[in-house]
Amino acid sequence: MIEIQDIHKSFGDNHVLKGIDAIFEPGRVSLIIGGSGSGKSTLLKCIVGLHQPEQGKVYFDRQEFTQMDSEDRVSIRRDIGMLFQNSALFDSMTVEQNIVFGLDMFTDMSKKEKIDRANFCLERVNLKGTNKLYPAELSGGMKKRVGIARAISMSPKYLFCDEPNSGLDPATSILIDELIQELTGEYQCTTIVVTHDMNSVMGIGEYILFLHKGEKFWEGSNEEMLQADVAELNNFVFASPLMKAARNTIK
Numbered sequence: 001m002i003e004i005q006d007i008h009k010s011f012g013d014n015h016v017l018k019g020i021d022a023i024f025e026p027g028r029v030s031l032i033i034g035g036s037g038s039g040k041s042t043l044l045k046c047i048v049g050l051h052q053p054e055q056g057k058v059y060f061d062r063q064e065f066t067q068m069d070s071e072d073r074v075s076i077r078r079d080i081g082m083l084f085q086n087s088a089l090f091d092s093m094t095v096e097q098n099i100v101f102g103l104d105m106f107t108d109m110s111k112k113e114k115i116d117r118a119n120f121c122l123e124r125v126n127l128k129g130t131n132k133l134y135p136a137e138l139s140g141g142m143k144k145r146v147g148i149a150r151a152i153s154m155s156p157k158y159l160f161c162d163e164p165n166s167g168l169d170p171a172t173s174i175l176i177d178e179l180i181q182e183l184t185g186e187y188q189c190t191t192i193v194v195t196h197d198m199n200s201v202m203g204i205g206e207y208i209l210f211l212h213k214g215e216k217f218w219e220g221s222n223e224e225m226l227q228a229d230v231a232e233l234n235n236f237v238f239a240s241p242l243m244k245a246a247r248n249t250i251k
Ligand SMILES: Nc1ncnc2c1ncn2[C@@H]1O[C@H](COP(=O)(O)OP(=O)(O)OP(=O)(O)O)[C@@H](O)[C@H]1O
Pocket: 011, 014, 016, 034, 035, 036, 037, 038, 039, 040, 041, 042, 043, 196
């Protein structure tokens, strides 16, 4: 479980996060949604420790992360898997080397154990046999799956995905969402996905946190979201013609 309390983050005069509270449960995919610039990525980075919030606390299974020194943070970081926006693979490394990289840094596994683990993770994301390919030889969806394979290589307790569907076609997006959901169940990890993809929200939005101008405007499930009477949320959710049409069939 991850709990955040009263998170504030500014960049100069730009007060980006204005006191965010939330609880993210294990074994469940939680979504952070909101318009561009609403602070989603900033919040995710505050949670994983890539940004230091000026105020507020982040607890990983009741351990207070924000005030830990860098040595103590390593023990939590080992349990974190992260899929970055644009996958952030190392272009000069093969698929296998990309996955083994984290195992080299954080484990004392033998070479064979690391390769076996890489093979297991690649099989899990349906990319068996791609070990020797370079990122430039992969499609966008394949890169995301390598990013996921890398994120799960250390059997994470906490899985973070920033825009896992950006740039993917709807069918591939659904496969990625299903994969993230399955892995969350398998590892019982606490998973947080940042997205503005309404298909994902409707597909896997069991718990949704809606940010607007750096504030938590609303939280709930996708079903509750469709019925919610919050103008800022409705403007976001029903912005596309498809969702507008869906709303008319619901009413
Ligand atoms: N490293 C940074 N330095 C300065 N300002 C930043 C930095 N990162 C984010 N910001 C600012 O914080 C605000 C929120 O940015 P953030 O990236 O969190 O938005 P977002 O909700 O993820 O948007 P998007 O959907 O476009 O990815 C923006 O005004 C942005 O300019």
